[in-house]
Structures are given as C-alpha cells and as structure tokens.
Amino acid sequence: MRKLFISILMTSSVLAWAGDVIISSPAGSLQVTVSDAGGRLYYTASLNGQPMILPSALGLKTSIGDMTKELSIVDSQLSAVSNTYTMRGTKASKGDYQATKAVLDIENKDQQRFSIIFQVSDEDLAFRYAVPRQKWQGKDLKRLRIKSELSSFNFPDGTTTFISPQIGPETGWEQTKPSYEEGYSADAAMDTPSQYGHGYIFPALFHLPQGWTLVSETGVGSNYCGSHLSDYQAGNGYTVAYPDAGENNGYGTDFAAIPLPGETPWRTVTLATTLKPIAETTISYDLVEPRYEPSTNYQPGRYTWSWLIWQDHSINYDDQVKFIDLASAMGFEYCLVDNWWDTQIGRDRIEELSKYAQSKGVHLLLWYNSNGFWNDAPQGPRDCMATAISREREMRWMQSIGIKGIKVDFFGGDKQETMRLYEDILSDANRYGLQVVFHGCTVPRGWERMYPNFVASEAVLASENVFFNEGAAIREPFDLTLHPFCRNATASMDWGGIIMNKHLAPDNKSRHPRHTTDIFEMAAGIIMQTSVQCVAMQPNNLTELPQFEMDFLRQLPTAWEETRFIDGYPGRYVVLARKATNGTWYVAGLSAMKEPLTLTLSLPMFAPGQTLQYYVDSKLGEPTLTTLKVDKKGRAKVTIQPNGGLIIQ
Numbered sequence: 022m023r024k025l026f027i028s029i030l031m032t033s034s035v036l037a038w039a040g041d042v043i044i045s046s047p048a049g050s051l052q053v054t055v056s057d058a059g060g061r062l063y064y065t066a067s068l069n070g071q072p073m074i075l076p077s078a079l080g081l082k083t084s085i086g087d088m089t090k091e092l093s094i095v096d097s098q099l100s101a102v103s104n105t106y107t108m109r110g111t112k113a114s115k116g117d118y119q120a121t122k123a124v125l126d127i128e129n130k131d132q133q134r135f136s137i138i139f140q141v142s143d144e145d146l147a148f149r150y151a152v153p154r155q156k157w158q159g160k161d162l163k164r165l166r167i168k169s170e171l172s173s174f175n176f177p178d179g180t181t182t183f184i185s186p187q188i189g190p191e192t193g194w195e196q197t198k199p200s201y202e203e204g205y206s207a208d209a210a211m212d213t214p215s216q217y218g219h220g221y222i223f224p225a226l227f228h229l230p231q232g233w234t235l236v237s238e239t240g241v242g243s244n245y246c247g248s249h250l251s252d253y254q255a256g257n258g259y260t261v262a263y264p265d266a267g268e269n270n271g272y273g274t275d276f277a278a279i280p281l282p283g284e285t286p287w288r289t290v291t292l293a294t295t296l297k298p299i300a301e302t303t304i305s306y307d308l309v310e311p312r313y314e315p316s317t318n319y320q321p322g323r324y325t326w327s328w329l330i331w332q333d334h335s336i337n338y339d340d341q342v343k344f345i346d347l348a349s350a351m352g353f354e355y356c357l358v359d360n361w362w363d364t365q366i367g368r369d370r371i372e373e374l375s376k377y378a379q380s381k382g383v384h385l386l387l388w389y390n391s392n393g394f395w396n397d398a399p400q401g402p403r404d405c406m407a408t409a410i411s412r413e414r415e416m417r418w419m420q421s422i423g424i425k426g427i428k429v430d431f432f433g434g435d436k437q438e439t440m441r442l443y444e445d446i447l448s449d450a451n452r453y454g455l456q457v458v459f460h461g462c463t464v465p466r467g468w469e470r471m472y473p474n475f476v477a478s479e480a481v482l483a484s485e486n487v488f489f490n491e492g493a494a495i496r497e498p499f500d501l502t503l504h505p506f507c508r509n510a511t512a513s514m515d516w517g518g519i520i521m522n523k524h525l526a527p528d529n530k531s532r533h534p535r536h537t538t539d540i541f542e543m544a545a546g547i548i549m550q551t552s553v554q555c556v557a558m559q560p561n562n563l564t565e566l567p568q569f570e571m572d573f574l575r576q577l578p579t580a581w582e583e584t585r586f587i588d589g590y591p592g593r594y595v596v597l598a599r600k601a602t603n604g605t606w607y608v609a610g611l612s613a614m615k616e617p618l619t620l621t622l623s624l625p626m627f628a629p630g631q632t633l634q635y636y637v638d639s640k641l642g643e644p645t646l647t648t649l650k651v652d653k654k655g656r657a658k659v660t661i662q663p664n665g666g667l668i669i670q
Contacts, residue, residue, distance in 0.1 A: 042097050044123045046143045051292060053141050055079070055125060060091040062127065062137070062171075066146055066292060071231040073292045077175040077258055079137060081150055081285075084166035085157045086133055096126040102140055108306060110321060110476065110552030111469050111513060112584040114602065118142065118307035124151075133157070138284075140308065144298040147308055148172075149240075150285045167277045168263075172288055174236050174250070175258030176227055181208040183226040183507055183591050187219040187249045190267035190434060195397040197431050199268065200461045201480035204496075205503055207592045211253040220251040220262050223464055226507040226591060232294040237511045239305045239467035240286040242312065243444040245277045247435030247463050248286075261288065268434025270395045277437055286466065289511075296506055300586035300597065305511045306470040312444075315473035317454040320425075321552040321580040322354030324386060329488055329518050329557045331527050336365045341374055343560050349381035350563060352575050353556060357386040357428060360400035368418075375422045384425040386458075386553075389415075391442065395433030398461075406446055416453040426456035426476070426553070435463050447472040456553065458515050465512035477513035477551040484518040484557065488525045491533035498537060498613035498664045501545055503592045509550055518557030519546045519574070521566060529561055537664045539570060539644040540636050544666035546577050547599055547609035554579040569646040573636065573668070578602070587622055594618055594661065598626055608669035612661040619660045624669070629653045636668035637661075 044053045055064045062079035065072065080089030102120040120142040128134050136151040150170075155162055185205045192198040201222055206213065208228060215221055224237035236259075241247050250259040266275040277285070287309075291302045325348040327335040335341075341358055348356045356378060362371060375385050390400050393407040405415045406429055419427070429446060433439050443459065450457050451474045459465075460479040468475045482500065486493035501516070508514055519542045526532040535542075546554055556574055563571075578601035587608065589595035596610040606626045612618045617640070627633060628651070635649035642662055649669060651657050661667050 040094070042094060042123065042125060044121055044139055044141050046121060046141045047101075047119050048143045050143050051141055051146065053139055053146050055094070055137070055139070057092055057094045060093070061089070062092050064148070066290070068232065068292050068294065072177060073229060073231060073234060074290070075175040075177060075258070077173040078171040078260070079148075080171035081135065082168045082171070083152075084168070085162060086129070086131060088127070088129055088133060088135055089171045091130040092127050094125050095128050098124040098126075104307065106306075106470075108470060109319065109473065110580060111303075111306065112301070112550050112581055112599070113303060114580075114582045116303050116306055118303075142307075144293055145289060145291045145302065145304040145307075147287045147289045147304065149287045152279070152281055152283055154281045163281050165279055165281055165283065167279065167285065169276070170248075170261040172261040173258045174290065175256075176211065176234065177230055179230045180211055181228045182206050182211055182213070183208070183228070183503060184221040184250075186216040187222050188217045189219050190265050191270075195399065197396045197398050197461055199434055200432070201464050202482050204482060205500075205507070205592075207499070207503075212255065215252050218252070219265065220249055221259070222249050224507055224511045225250055225259070226299070232292065233296055233299050235291040235299050235302065235507065235510060237289050237305065237466075238286050239289055240309045240471070241440060241466040242471060243437070243441035244279065245286050245440065246275075246437040247440055247466065249435070264435040269436045269439050270433060272394070273436040273438030275436065296589060297586040299506050300510055300589070301584055302510060305467045309467040309471050311473060312471050313448060313451060313473070316451050319456050319474055320354060323351070323554050323556045323577060323579060324348065324355035324357050325351075325353060326357045326359065326518065326555050326557055328359035329484060329520070330522060330525060330559060333361055336361045338366050338370050338374060341366070342377065345374070345378045345381055345383050347558060347560050347563065348383045351556070351558065351571075354384065355386050355425065355553065356383050357388065357555070359388040359428075360390070360430070362387065363402040372422045375424060379423050384423060386426040386428060387419065387424055388428045388430065391429050391432050393433070395439075396431055398431040400430070407442070409445065409449065412446065412449045416449055416455060419455060420453040424455065426458065428458045428460060430460040432459070432462045439463070444472070447475055450474055458553065460515065464508070469513055476553045477515040479515050479517065481508050481514055481516060483516050484520060487520065487535070494525065494533060494536050498541070498611065499592045501548060502589065502595045502611050502613045505548055505589070505595050505597060506591045513551045514549060515551050515555070516549050518555045519543065520557050521562045521570075522559050527559065529559070529565070538638045538642050538662065538666060539566075540638045540668065541611055541664060541666035543570065543573055543636060544609040544611055544668050546574075547607050547668065548595060548597055548611055550581070550584075552579050567644060569636075570644060578605070578607070585626070587624070588620055596620065596622060598624070600626070605670065610659070610661050610667040612663065612665055615663050617660050617662055619658065621656055621658050623656055624651055625655050627651045627655065629655050634670045636670075638665040
C-alpha cells in the first residue's frame, strides 16, 4: 500500500487516493498513522517508535447514513498549528501549543462526505469529525443527527487502568446520578467489567507497558452531548459512547445534533513514557477558544463552608455569621452559604447577611438546586436556574446585593440538552459578574477557557463522603494522590475542603476521625487545583491549630502561573511544584503509603544551596515547621509519613 508522509514543513493539499497517512508531531516524537484499508478507517500511534495505540476505529453513524464502512481517504490537507494564549484559574496562566494539523477528507460508496481533523503535538493527539453541507436524497442538507461514533482507543496487552465507572440514570440518592462520583480502579486489568455495565467516564488513565495514556474530550458545550467510554472489548479497545436514554428524566435525545457545516468535540489522548506530561497537560485548553468575554475581573480566592461538618441545620443567620467571621479572621475572600438558605434564612436576611459579610471584607457565594425536573433532590432554592426567565430574575437580585458566585447542584446527565443548561447558566451568570461552581454534575470539558467565569466542578467522590462515612475518610489519601494524574489533570476540581478538624464533628471529638495529617490537608490545598478553593476550617480551629498552620492557610495561593510534576504514582503518592502568580514556588507532596516514603527530589526551581521553609510530619505524625536545604545539584531528600504530606516553600 502506498504511504503518504506528512511533515510539519508541508502546507499544501496532497492527494492520496488510497493509502496510509502518517502525521508526525513537530519534533517527530509522536507519530499517528491513519489507514482506510478494506474500506474501514483506523488510526495507530507510536511514541519514539514504540506502539502506544493499536489499530483503533474511526467513523460515525448518522441520520444520512453509515459513515463507518466502505470509506476512502480522498484528500489530505496539512498545516502547522501555533497557538499561544493566557488563562485564568487553571494549572498554568499561559499556554503554548504547537502541533501538526491534518484534515483528511473521507467519502463512502454513496459519495457522502466528512472529514477527520487530527492535531498532533509532541505529547498529545486529538481528533474530531467535521461534516460539510452536501446533497442527500436530492436535498441540500443543513443539519445532521449523529447517532453514535465508532471512535475507539485500543491499547497493548498488559495495559492496566485507573478509571471510574459510569453509572446508570435515575440512580443514587433521590435519583441524582449519574454525577461522576464513583470510585476509581488502581492498576486493574482492561477486561474487568465496569461496575454498573455502562462503561467508564472521562478522563481515563491507562498504564501501558511502554508508558502512560490519558484519554478525555474537550470542547463540549451546548453544541454536543457529553460522551464516555464503553466497556473494553478485546481487539477493539474502548469505544466512545453517548448518554443513556434515561438520563435527564428521559427528556432530550441520546444522540447529538449539529448544524452543517458542523464539527464534533475533540477526543484527546496524552501519550508519555513518564507521568510528567500527564500531570502537566493543558490539552483540554489548547484546542478550544473563549465563547464570550468576561464581564468583570473574576477573583480567585478561598472560602469557608459550614455545611461540610455542621450540615443542614447550620444554614441559619447566626451560624453563617460565625463562618463569615472565620473567613474574615483568616483573610479569605468568600463564604459559601449552602442549601436551604431560601427557607432557613430567607431572602431579606440574606441581603442583610451579604451586607454584613462585605463589612468584614468577605463576599458570599450562594448554593442553588439546578432543578427542573431531572431528579428528586428536594433542597432549595429550586426552580431558579432551570429557565432563562428565572435565572435573569435571580441573578439580577444577586448582583444587586453583592453576591460574587453560585454553586449549582444536581444535574441530569450528559445529554446535549443538559450540556445546553450548563452553558446557559454560565453565560447568564457572566452578565451579572457571577463565578460558577457545579456540583452533582458532569466533568468539565475545556470550560475554564470556553467560559471565563467558570471556576470548577465537583465530578468526583468528594469531601462530603469523608464526612458521611469512615470508609471514604480512609480512602482520602488514595483519591487525592490519584486525581492529579486523572480527574484534576484535565480540569479544575472542587473536591470541597481542606479539612482541619481531627474529627468529623462540630465538637471535634465525636464521630469518626480524619485519617490524614494536618500537613497532608495543607499540602492538598496546593495539589488540588481550583481557583476558588474551599478551606473547610471550623471556628474552633482558630484556637486549636498551631500558629504556623494558621499562617500558612492565611497566605495559601489558588492561582498558578506554572505547574511541574516532580514525582509520584497514581493512588500511592504525588509531588507537584506550582508557581504562584506572585512568583513564589510551592512544592507539595501527599502519600497514601502505609510506611514512611523517602524520596530524593530534583528541585530546579530553587537555587542550589538555598534554605527553604519545610512543613512536614514528624515520625509520630505531628505537624512541624523546619527548614530544608537544597544541595549543590538542586536536590533534597525528604520523607513523607503514612497518610502524610510535605510543603517546601
């Protein structure tokens, strides 16, 4: 079979009536091959000559026909992509994306046409489909339903998984799932059946014999449905799957609909021999553009939150004053007032509470139920976010009393109709200067760049579970050493709390204990990335915590210029370095190991011989503040205690 080689130097259209198309990244390290052999489309990928993705299918099934078989590549158009941009509120404030772009024009036997667009950088590949206007049954086709994709990801034998199962609709508490809140595997075999028979969510991390792969998608808003991965099928791998028909209370389609010409979202794959490109990837943002301009200069910061430990009965005026005072004493910017505030405090008193907060240098964030009709979650305020008219009224009122953000909870799944609601809430909130956090929700897909007032989503088995049951508290170290390589690698994550109480109770004595050290929790504030970070302190912490812990939490940054991977293994331990917007470097480490973990860290961000502040647990697990000196080669030897942490500053 004739092969067509595509390099970054080629900029003109090249005709390839039959054959393989080979697309090389700018440095040539990553190579993607697309084939139309036998009338089927497949792609493979190799990194430094080693196979990373085995033959994996491409194609669509649509309302105008089957675009998965009897296909031919009829044309290939090449160009270089160079994209630099700035960001607010992610792991890096600047992006520099360099890639080779290939547009492959495809026809089936009926001369129906579509294109596959590949972009290949040195560490990532991405692809999406584009469908032009065309004639069909004598009509000028201007719209299309995409019923399913054949797109797949097929990895070599011996690959293990760090993936989370998709759960079916109308499940969970008050029928609020799916909400991306299931547990993750740890080095499980690919052929392990998914727990609920619905496949696996994005992002998905795979440990290959030759390295690592992180699979996800980006660029999904009202333009498409959210997707996930099927169960593994030997020889085919994992296939892109669309939402279940029962999601969103059965309302909306389980397929995607686009105008023509139109495009699907990007499917993304980060490929690496080490975990460094996985933890540092910005591919979610490299491929998308802002959909509107910010209406104001949205501010990062920290917030207090009574609900995590004081629960529903704390949503009253007097208790919220205590958490506003706590935020003020710590120099935090925000206080989140959670569910039931509309009935347990009332709108008139919320106005008073907002004025009080502002007098203390704090702004309120308010919780809302997304409903609607898609689940039975009873918490109020309800029916304020589901329609444009109700949002307009509510958001105008919030702006008038100085509210700075909203947390919207309990969504209905991944259908295009639900994705439209996310986008509508974000767009409307921007007009009124409101930042947005989503809970009980899907994973973000490039949203930090697409929607400048988007902060983060939960979409993870989060801190509330540490409160609800001790099993989750025991599992916290595993979860927070996994997410930097998976869930939090592709999008901001509102895990919901740097927990400083030693017991999960207001009296800090009863109920079950926290199973992590204080230094672990403090370091988690750096490891977990979101621009508005929950510091789930309690008023009693003001007198119970050592002064050096208080001082650290008072100056904890949440906005970063740069992130660097130092060391780690998913679910075992992680060490990251982040550079704050003031230029200060923070190195943070967490361990889920059962024994002390000694590491020699390479720290090129610090000067050789430099003496640094060093927050670390003693052998007994007690928090200490000492100093650490970097050696002449820029290295430092450290020990992290079981379920412990470290911070170097």
